[in-house]
Each structure stands twice: as C-alpha cells, then as structure tokens.
Amino acid sequence: MTGPRYTDLIQSLPSTVPFVGPEEQERARGAPFRARLGANESLFGPSPKTIAAMQAELADIWKYGDPSSHELRHALAAHMACAPENILVGEGIDGLLGNLVRLLIAPGDAVATSDGAYPTFNYHVAGFGGVLHKVPYVEDHEDPSLLFAKAHEVGAKLVYLANPDNPMGTWHDGAKLTVALDDLPEGCLLLLDEAYIEFAPHGTAPTIDAEDPRVIRMRTFSKAHGMAGARIGYATGAAGLIKSFDKIRNHFGMNRVAQAGALAALEDREWLAHVQREVQSARDRIDQIARDNGLTTLPSATNFVAVDCGGDGDFAKAVLDALVARDVFVRMPFVAPQNRCIRISCGRPQDLDVLAEVLPEALSEARG
Amino acid sequence: MTGPRYTDLIQSLPSTVPFVGPEEQERARGAPFRARLGANESLFGPSPKTIAAMQAELADIWKYGDPSSHELRHALAAHMACAPENILVGEGIDGLLGNLVRLLIAPGDAVATSDGAYPTFNYHVAGFGGVLHKVPYVEDHEDPSLLFAKAHEVGAKLVYLANPDNPMGTWHDGAKLTVALDDLPEGCLLLLDEAYIEFAPHGTAPTIDAEDPRVIRMRTFSKAHGMAGARIGYATGAAGLIKSFDKIRNHFGMNRVAQAGALAALEDREWLAHVQREVQSARDRIDQIARDNGLTTLPSATNFVAVDCGGDGDFAKAVLDALVARDVFVRMPFVAPQNRCIRISCGRPQDLDVLAEVLPEALSEARG
Incomplete structure (x- = not known):
C-alpha cells in the first residue's frame, strides 16, 4: 500500500522541525x-484581573468561542480608534501571519523581508510557495528604505517589517515610517508587526488610517499582556482586507478563555x-x-x-x-x-x- | 492606491461568512x-478535575505551550494503543482538517464526501482549491461503499467519513468499516472523523493499525470531554503522515491551558x-x-x-x-x-x- 499523495509544494518543503x-x-x-x-x-x-476573568470563563469552556469575537473586537476598535470592521482577532500573530500569507502568496510570488527577521514569517511564506527576498539589517535595524526598494525590484506582494524589531530590540520613530510608506510600491502590502509596541517609546507606532490599503498591522496579547500560552492576537487593516480572512480562517478557532482574558487585559491599563x-x-x-x-x-x-x-x-x-x-x-x-x-x-x-x-x-x- | 493582490484561488472563493x-x-x-x-x-x-487542572495552569499562561504537546501526546498514545509518533495534537478537529487538506489538496485535486456531511471539511477543501465530489446518504447513513466507489471514479486523494455521523447521528459497526477499507483506492487517504465516538456503542471504532497508510482518524476534546471552547483535538495516523504536519502547522499554536485540561480530561474516566x-x-x-x-x-x-x-x-x-x-x-x-x-x-x-x-x-x- 502506498501512502497519501502530498501536493508538489508540500513535497518540496523541508522535513526538519523548524521550531524547538x-x-x-x-x-x-x-x-x-x-x-x-x-x-x-x-x-x-498577566494582570490579576485577567487571571480572574479567565478563571470565571472556565465555567463556560464547554461552549465554542464566539466566532466573531464580537465584544473583544469592539473593545479593540475603541483602543485602536477605528471601526470593528477594521479589526480581526486571531490565534496569535503566528496564526494571523499564516492566514495573511495564504491570502496573498501563491507559489512563485515575491515577498520581501530582512535577513534575520522573524523566522515564523519566513516559514509561512515558504509554506505557501512564496519566494523570499532579503535585505540586510542596517546598523542592527530593519531598514524600510532597503525593504521597499527590494519590494519594487522584485514586485513583492507583501513586505514584512517589525517595529520594534525582534531579535535586536531596535526601533524606528513612527513618523519616519509614515514618510517611508510613500516609497512602498503600488499593490504591495506592508505587514507591520507591532508585537512589542507596548514597550516602545511614545511615537514609535506610526499614525496610519485603518483604511489605508497599504498596511496591515498586527499586535498580540502574548508579550506585554503576559498571555503567550493563550494564543490571541489581532490585526488592524482596511475593512475589505479584514473581511477577506473570513474566506479561509478557522471561524470557530478561538479559545473562549483567551477571548475573555484579552478583554480584561486590554482594560487593565x-x-x-x-x-x-x-x-x-x-x-x-x-x-x-x-x-x-x-x-x-x-x-x-x-x-x-x-x-x-x-x-x-x-x-x-x-x-x-x-x-x-x-x-x-x-x-x-x-x-x-x-x-x-x-x-x-x-x-x-x-x-x-x-x-x-x-x-x-x-x-x-x-x-x- | 490599490489594495492587496490576492491569489487567484482566494479571489475565486465566496465572500459570504460561512459560519454564524x-x-x-x-x-x-x-x-x-x-x-x-x-x-x-x-x-x-468538563469534569471538575479538568476545570481544576485548567485553573492551576492559568498561573503559567505567560509561557507558550509546549509545541510538541509532549505529555499529552504520550498519554494519547497510551489511550490509542500506538506510539507517540502516531499522534498529532492540534487546534480542534477543524484546525487539523485544515492542515490535512493543505498537505494533500492542490487546486483541481479530487476529494470525496457525502452530500450533507460536515460543512467545515467542505470549506477547507474549497479553500485549497480542491474539487468536491459528493455521494448521497443511504437511509440517513454516510455510505462507505458509495464513497470509495466515487473515490475510485474521480481519483480522489482524500475521502471524508464521519463515524458516527453528524448531522444524522447514525453509525456503522467498526468491523464493517474495516472490511470496506479494502475497497479504498490505492493512494487515497480516508479521513475518519470520530468526533462523537465516545457516545457510540462498543465496536463502532474500527480496529486499524496506527501505521496503516490508508487512514487518519481524528478525535476531539470538544464533545464528550466538554471542552469545545478550549480548541483541542488529535489525529492518529502513520508516523510519516503525522510528521508531515510539522512542515506547515503552527508549532506554537496550542493554548497551554487546553493542553493541561485535555490531559486531565483523558484521565478522568x-x-x-x-x-x-x-x-x-x-x-x-x-x-x-x-x-x-x-x-x-x-x-x-x-x-x-x-x-x-x-x-x-x-x-x-x-x-x-x-x-x-x-x-x-x-x-x-x-x-x-x-x-x-x-x-x-x-x-x-x-x-x-x-x-x-x-x-x-x-x-x-x-x-x-
């Protein structure tokens, strides 16, 4: 008996376990x-109030989580000063990244990132057959100019930039990023990973209209909110882009204790x-x-x-x-x-x- | 400014929200x-012991879950009488389904299911461009003979069968399925969804060697174990197939409270x-x-x-x-x-x- 017939793409991927x-x-x-x-x-x-909210929610763990994360999404919209239609809640930034790559990247499509930046992004790009084009860090910073120039050169559909950066901890002033955005090629989406934004100086988060079609930003409850093991993050972007995730996301994928905890965490300033x-x-x-x-x-x-x-x-x-x-x-x-x-x-x-x-x-x- | 450039496949998918x-x-x-x-x-x-285990684990929610779900996977291997290498823990059957379809189905690939069976499976198949071929229920039962004959006819890479069935609640004796397996086409994988198996009469679960390359079975903590909101399920299959999920799965995707709860639930007979x-x-x-x-x-x-x-x-x-x-x-x-x-x-x-x-x-x- 032969085994299952994997897709050509799957057969081309390495068998090594990428994360330990x-x-x-x-x-x-x-x-x-x-x-x-x-x-x-x-x-x-996490805050004691967050723990308490999660403990209380355990009584309802027999119920599936709300697939639209309604209450949390509305609270996040207020927090991000946008409409609920601009917010997507997902299974951590890693989960959101995977779905975003799936929306945009078919085999052979070009993607730009920095050499040494977040490996899980690279993992997802490779997993959907994308071709990664890398630019070097400049003085231990991811460099928007190099990234956007590379995106131009290769016709990238997606470019990754973390601000602040992981693994170096460096950052750019938000106003500088806003200006740099003018050099992003037409039809190329900037994925702005703000996993660490709560630890950065005021002004690090750029002012970007949630409906700006050029950018999707992602944040998480794993870092400043102390909920890495809960797996919950969110994306902010144009309503059309956010809605497109409904075509592929795991609608009943959210842990409802994580949803309750995130709401409490957001409120506990x-x-x-x-x-x-x-x-x-x-x-x-x-x-x-x-x-x-x-x-x-x-x-x-x-x-x-x-x-x-x-x-x-x-x-x-x-x-x-x-x-x-x-x-x-x-x-x-x-x-x-x-x-x-x-x-x-x-x-x-x-x-x-x-x-x-x-x-x-x-x-x-x-x-x- | 134009928006993001979606893949052709994504553009072909319906924009309606499939699940409410x-x-x-x-x-x-x-x-x-x-x-x-x-x-x-x-x-x-869930059992009081499961709730207690989850409450205790909340203290460690700041840590990512173990990406290999080591302890749970070993307990499940004992439960299923197989090796830990035959077990994959994932974000509920829905999450496991999505990854399985991604491993096998490229645009145009054939898949067989019953007309009216689990819609989330159909959703994932469509989401990866697969072509669904449906056979009717026979007297309110999913019918293995019709399914496997259809798989032959269309060259399906994957066939879906729930036992017991959802939404009708009907079931087949496991021994009958074991015999029917002989008619599964070479190179076609049977996805046996056993989400409800704990409610079925003894003998409903077929005896299948975990290394049998023809079958992957999936079970969940959402139903009998009362943890739908925790999002945790597992698959049993040949070690090579199970390992292939490491190419694409979200390695740090498991909620660690769900991991702890599932372990306690499994032990509370x-x-x-x-x-x-x-x-x-x-x-x-x-x-x-x-x-x-x-x-x-x-x-x-x-x-x-x-x-x-x-x-x-x-x-x-x-x-x-x-x-x-x-x-x-x-x-x-x-x-x-x-x-x-x-x-x-x-x-x-x-x-x-x-x-x-x-x-x-x-x-x-x-x-x-």
Missing part, C-alpha cells in the same frame, strides 16, 4: 531551566503600566550585568535585550551554549552580523540574579 | 437563548462515564418529547438526536425558526432528504424542559 520549544530542550538535557529568558514571554505574568516599569528595570539590569562582564548591549524598545558578546557568531553561540548548560534558557539571532549577540528576555529580579550568577562562568568557558 | 455562531444570532434577536442545543456542545461540562449516562438519558428524553408531539427520531450514537419533523425541508426549517423564536438554539441538516429533520443536542433536564415546553407551539406555528 524550551520544554524539548529541558527533556533533552534531563533538567529544568532555572531562568526562562529565551522566548520573550512576560515573566511578570494599570497592570500594563506596571509591566512597562518592570521591563524598564529589567532592561537596565541586563545592561548592568553585561557591563559587569565587559560586554555591551543594544538599546531596546522591547521586553528583551540584545547583548553584544564582542566576538563573532561562533563566540556568541558558545556563550549561549554555556548559559544553557547552566540552566538559563536564552536564544540568539541567527544571521551575521546580528548573531554576535545573544537575546535575553526581561526577567524578574530573581531570574536576572541567575543570569548574573552564571554569565561570568559562561563567558569564561566560551573564551577558554 | 449562536452569539451572533442572540445579538440579531436582541435576546439570549434559554436553551443552547444547536452546536452539540456538552452541556454537562469516571466523568466520561457520567457524561455518557447523561447523554443516554437525554437521547431518551428527546425521543419522548418527539413522540409526545407525534414526531419520530433517528437512533443516535452521538450527543444529539435528529428529530424527523415528518415533512420536507421547508417544514423542518419552519419548525426550527419557530424554536429559535422561542429562545431555543438548534440547527438542522442542510441537504435533502436529511433536512426533513432538526438536530437537537443532548441538554441537561432543565434545557430539555424548555424544549418540551415550546415544541408544541413551534409545531403548531409551523403547521399553521
């Missing part, structure tokens, strides 16, 4: 991590302010720990800090491996020259105590 | 339902037995209510009952509308002759009291 979670690393090591600082999760957690202060303290502390070890850091508008290990990618990888061996989960950029850095999430004081404790040994081992 | 939830109906009506009996949710809820007893009582009660009103019901191996309204589809629709107008949420089959029935989920005694109260008026209105 920290739990898998823990199982492979046979030991848990002491500090979980690799996935830019919010170690400060005090907790958000608390998390923002904690993240600022943690960024300062990571910088201090780096300096104490003769290293430097990049300025960050996110809940993580890129620590420049002062050597090449192999050296940074050796530092990372030595940290992991000492029970600290961290990750690193995977393209030169960004991969001279390791990326450390903003932990609580006790998490960063562990980092401070083991970094000297890790550096010593990597050098030795 | 009961919340949307409630908003349109301006009133809540008194009895929610339309979506085959489990009104008996007592609660499952309780729900099975309650569902049997509810099936009997729905049958009695139908008889009290001069109607008949179909035998059911699910947590719902198809009530034959004794007329054509228009008459059944009139009964349904009259029930909805009286605050009872129900749905109905959408293809003749199955659409002579309405489909009523197994509610608690208080839910079925409402049905008993309003059905006479609804019938009177529909007749009148």
Whole structure:
C-alpha cells in the first residue's frame, strides 16, 4: 500500500522541525531551566484581573468561542480608534501571519523581508510557495528604505517589517515610517508587526488610517499582556482586507478563555503600566550585568535585550551554549552580523540574579 | 492606491461568512437563548478535575505551550494503543482538517464526501482549491461503499467519513468499516472523523493499525470531554503522515491551558462515564418529547438526536425558526432528504424542559 499523495509544494518543503520549544530542550538535557529568558514571554505574568476573568470563563469552556469575537473586537476598535470592521482577532500573530500569507502568496510570488527577521514569517511564506527576498539589517535595524526598494525590484506582494524589531530590540520613530510608506510600491502590502509596541517609546507606532490599503498591522496579547500560552492576537487593516480572512480562517478557532482574558487585559491599563516599569528595570539590569562582564548591549524598545558578546557568531553561540548548560534558557539571532549577540528576555529580579550568577562562568568557558 | 493582490484561488472563493455562531444570532434577536442545543456542545461540562487542572495552569499562561504537546501526546498514545509518533495534537478537529487538506489538496485535486456531511471539511477543501465530489446518504447513513466507489471514479486523494455521523447521528459497526477499507483506492487517504465516538456503542471504532497508510482518524476534546471552547483535538495516523504536519502547522499554536485540561480530561474516566449516562438519558428524553408531539427520531450514537419533523425541508426549517423564536438554539441538516429533520443536542433536564415546553407551539406555528 502506498501512502497519501502530498501536493508538489508540500513535497518540496523541508522535513526538519523548524521550531524547538524550551520544554524539548529541558527533556533533552534531563533538567529544568532555572531562568526562562529565551522566548520573550512576560515573566511578570498577566494582570490579576485577567487571571480572574479567565478563571470565571472556565465555567463556560464547554461552549465554542464566539466566532466573531464580537465584544473583544469592539473593545479593540475603541483602543485602536477605528471601526470593528477594521479589526480581526486571531490565534496569535503566528496564526494571523499564516492566514495573511495564504491570502496573498501563491507559489512563485515575491515577498520581501530582512535577513534575520522573524523566522515564523519566513516559514509561512515558504509554506505557501512564496519566494523570499532579503535585505540586510542596517546598523542592527530593519531598514524600510532597503525593504521597499527590494519590494519594487522584485514586485513583492507583501513586505514584512517589525517595529520594534525582534531579535535586536531596535526601533524606528513612527513618523519616519509614515514618510517611508510613500516609497512602498503600488499593490504591495506592508505587514507591520507591532508585537512589542507596548514597550516602545511614545511615537514609535506610526499614525496610519485603518483604511489605508497599504498596511496591515498586527499586535498580540502574548508579550506585554503576559498571555503567550493563550494564543490571541489581532490585526488592524482596511475593512475589505479584514473581511477577506473570513474566506479561509478557522471561524470557530478561538479559545473562549483567551477571548475573555484579552478583554480584561486590554482594560487593565494599570497592570500594563506596571509591566512597562518592570521591563524598564529589567532592561537596565541586563545592561548592568553585561557591563559587569565587559560586554555591551543594544538599546531596546522591547521586553528583551540584545547583548553584544564582542566576538563573532561562533563566540556568541558558545556563550549561549554555556548559559544553557547552566540552566538559563536564552536564544540568539541567527544571521551575521546580528548573531554576535545573544537575546535575553526581561526577567524578574530573581531570574536576572541567575543570569548574573552564571554569565561570568559562561563567558569564561566560551573564551577558554 | 490599490489594495492587496490576492491569489487567484482566494479571489475565486465566496465572500459570504460561512459560519454564524449562536452569539451572533442572540445579538440579531436582541435576546439570549434559554436553551443552547444547536452546536452539540456538552452541556454537562468538563469534569471538575479538568476545570481544576485548567485553573492551576492559568498561573503559567505567560509561557507558550509546549509545541510538541509532549505529555499529552504520550498519554494519547497510551489511550490509542500506538506510539507517540502516531499522534498529532492540534487546534480542534477543524484546525487539523485544515492542515490535512493543505498537505494533500492542490487546486483541481479530487476529494470525496457525502452530500450533507460536515460543512467545515467542505470549506477547507474549497479553500485549497480542491474539487468536491459528493455521494448521497443511504437511509440517513454516510455510505462507505458509495464513497470509495466515487473515490475510485474521480481519483480522489482524500475521502471524508464521519463515524458516527453528524448531522444524522447514525453509525456503522467498526468491523464493517474495516472490511470496506479494502475497497479504498490505492493512494487515497480516508479521513475518519470520530468526533462523537465516545457516545457510540462498543465496536463502532474500527480496529486499524496506527501505521496503516490508508487512514487518519481524528478525535476531539470538544464533545464528550466538554471542552469545545478550549480548541483541542488529535489525529492518529502513520508516523510519516503525522510528521508531515510539522512542515506547515503552527508549532506554537496550542493554548497551554487546553493542553493541561485535555490531559486531565483523558484521565478522568469516571466523568466520561457520567457524561455518557447523561447523554443516554437525554437521547431518551428527546425521543419522548418527539413522540409526545407525534414526531419520530433517528437512533443516535452521538450527543444529539435528529428529530424527523415528518415533512420536507421547508417544514423542518419552519419548525426550527419557530424554536429559535422561542429562545431555543438548534440547527438542522442542510441537504435533502436529511433536512426533513432538526438536530437537537443532548441538554441537561432543565434545557430539555424548555424544549418540551415550546415544541408544541413551534409545531403548531409551523403547521399553521
């Protein structure tokens, strides 16, 4: 008996597992991590009100979630100063990304991104047969001018830009992006990934009319709102584009506890302010720990800090491996020259105590 | 400025919203339902141990879920008497369906199903450009012989069969399916949807080696385990097929509270037995209510009952509308002759009291 007949596209995709979670690393090591600082999760957690809202909603978990996320979508519209028709709720930015790529990209279609930017976007583009065209980072920033010029050159249907950036933590002023938009080619959509926007200075989010046909922006409850495990994010864009997702999205795909939690999280501005202060303290502390070890850091508008290990990618990888061996989960950029850095999430004081404790040994081992 | 450039396939798909939830109906009506009996949710809820496990897991909701669902996958392997490599955990059967169709179906590829069977499967097939070939129900049963003959005729890569069936509640003995499998064409995969299997008589689930390359079976925590709003289901199939999902699935797509709840639900066999007893009582009660009103019901191996309204589809629709107008949420089959029935989920005694109260008026209105 023969097996199933996969599509040509599926047969062309690599069989390797593209993403490995920290739990898998823990199982492979046979030991848990002491500090979980690799996935830019919010170690400060969701607000108590958010937890309470999710607990209460568990009583109704036997019901499917509202497929239109009506209440949350209306609250998000008020938050984003647009109409509910401009808002789409989805299974995290990763889920939204996959559906967006599916809407636009057929095999052979061109897409532009930065070399070393969010790998899950690349995964989805490859998964639908798109052809990725990459431009380099410029001084550790994704560069809108290079991206849009590349989009022109290759006729890209979609271009990816994260602001602030992951994995470097750098950012552009929103006003600069608004101006740069004039160079976006006609018929090319900018996917503006704002997963970390709540950690950025005022003015980082560009002013863009929700009905502007050139841009779709995506935000998440996984980072500042501390709900990574709930899988909920949202997109803002022109009503026609938002409606087009109804052709393909998993209409009953939302976890209803996540829907209830997101609504509570959005309303709890005090907790958000608390998390923002904690993240600022943690960024300062990571910088201090780096300096104490003769290293430097990049300025960050996110809940993580890129620590420049002062050597090449192999050296940074050796530092990372030595940290992991000492029970600290961290990750690193995977393209030169960004991969001279390791990326450390903003932990609580006790998490960063562990980092401070083991970094000297890790550096010593990597050098030795 | 022009908008985004959608793929040809996306442009060919209908713009109508294919699925409407009961919340949307409630908003349109301006009133809540008194009895929610339309979506085959489990009104008996998840087990208290499942709720407790989910509550406890909320403390860790700031962490992404384990992308390999390691612990749950191993528990499911023990449950299904196969290897963990034969198990895939996903975002409900709907999510698993979408990814399976994506693996196999390119535009123009043939797929076989029954006319009136699960519409979400059809939605995903259309969404990837597949061509659906339908065979009729035979005496209110999906018919494996007709399905497999059609698959032969059209060269289908995939054939859908639910056992027990939704929306009719009928079923086939597992041994009969095992024999019928010999007629499945070479290179055609049978998707066996067992969403309702826990409500079926012993022997309904066929004995199929997990490594049999002809079959992938899907089950869910949405029905008997009362976790529809959590979005978690699983597939069992040959290791190579299961691994192929790693090429396209949303690796960090699982809600970690759902993962924890599913593990607890799987272990609580007592609660499952309780729900099975309650569902049997509810099936009997729905049958009695139908008889009290001069109607008949179909035998059911699910947590719902198809009530034959004794007329054509228009008459059944009139009964349904009259029930909805009286605050009872129900749905109905959408293809003749199955659409002579309405489909009523197994509610608690208080839910079925409402049905008993309003059905006479609804019938009177529909007749009148």
